[in-house]
Amino acid sequence: xxxxxxxxxxxxxxxxxxxxxxxxxxxxxxxxxxxxxxxxxxxxxxxxxxxxxxxxxxxxxxxxxxxxxxxxxxxxxxxxxxxxxxxxxxxxxxxxxxxxxxxxxxxxxxxxxxxxx
Amino acid sequence: xxxxxxxxxxxxxxxxxxxxxxxxxxxxxxxxxxxxxxxxxxxxxxxxxxxxxxxxxxxxxxxxxxxxxxxxxxxxxxxxxxxxxxxxxxxxxxxxxxxxxxxxxxxxxxxxxxxxxxxxxxxxxxxxxxx
Numbered sequence: 001x002x003x004x005x006x007x008x009x010x011x012x013x014x015x016x017x018x019x020x021x022x023x024x025x026x027x028x029x030x031x032x033x034x035x036x037x038x039x040x041x042x043x044x045x046x047x048x049x050x051x052x053x054x055x056x057x058x059x060x061x062x063x064x065x066x067x068x069x070x071x072x073x074x075x076x077x078x079x080x081x082x083x084x085x086x087x088x089x090x091x092x093x094x095x096x097x098x099x100x101x102x103x104x105x106x107x108x109x110x111x112x113x114x115x116x117x
Numbered sequence: 118x119x120x121x122x123x124x125x126x127x128x129x130x131x132x133x134x135x136x137x138x139x140x141x142x143x144x145x146x147x148x149x150x151x152x153x154x155x156x157x158x159x160x161x162x163x164x165x166x167x168x169x170x171x172x173x174x175x176x177x178x179x180x181x182x183x184x185x186x187x188x189x190x191x192x193x194x195x196x197x198x199x200x201x202x203x204x205x206x207x208x209x210x211x212x213x214x215x216x217x218x219x220x221x222x223x224x225x226x227x228x229x230x231x232x233x234x235x236x237x238x239x240x241x242x243x244x245x246x247x248x
Binding site: 015019020022023024026027028029030031032033034037040045061082083086089090093096097 | 121123126127129132134137166167168173174175176177202222225226229230233237240243244
């Protein structure tokens with residue numbers, strides 16, 4: 001029988017990565033008018049693949065964090081484009097909620113099994 | 118300093134934008150004021166933003182506030198009480214249009230950070246409650 005850690009490994013890892021990506025996008029939005037700031041982002045798909053191969057989460061995150069290539073570079077060297085960042089932020093929040101609801105379903109099914117309903 | 122979280126990021130960014138709004142307000146308040154010499158004429162102020170990076174988070178602080186090097190304009194106005202001997206006054210070096218545009222951008226950035234905070238708050242609460 002798998003341990004609880006194993007049961008929640010997939011969604012738990014995904015949730016942590018989504019949380020980290022939320023932080024990164026929040027940092028980009030916070031620095032929307034800082035001269036010279038370079039926007040960063042996490043490639044969720046690649047990082048998730050790496051954690052599924054048994055790599056630690058921190059390493060997967062560092063390996064797949066990169067700088068954003070701006071659609072239109074600005075003179076002050078800032079690469080934050082608010083339209084891009086806001087869209088990705090909203091998308092990431094929805095994906096976080098989706099993963100969370102998968103996890104809640106898992107918890108409630110285990111609970112049901114324990115109660116013997 | 119301990120570790121930062123998403124609320125520190127958005128909160129400090131909001132403080133920085135607030136400083137920017139205050140300088141804009143000061144600049145607009147002093148626009149169209151007259152002075153009797155070029156040296157004492159008011160020059161617009163601007164905050165200089167600098168990002169503060171910690172682990173995967175980056176927030177923003179106001180590094181310093183600088184005076185712009187815009188030149189005050191000389192105007193002939195002998196009836197003005199502050200006019201010099203030749204009848205000239207110097208107008209404050211404030212570009213009102215630029216200030217108003219800056220104000221709009223500040224307000225938008227502030228709103229974005231509020232939105233980030235609200236989203237982060239609701240996600241965290243949903244995670245903690247977990248049914």
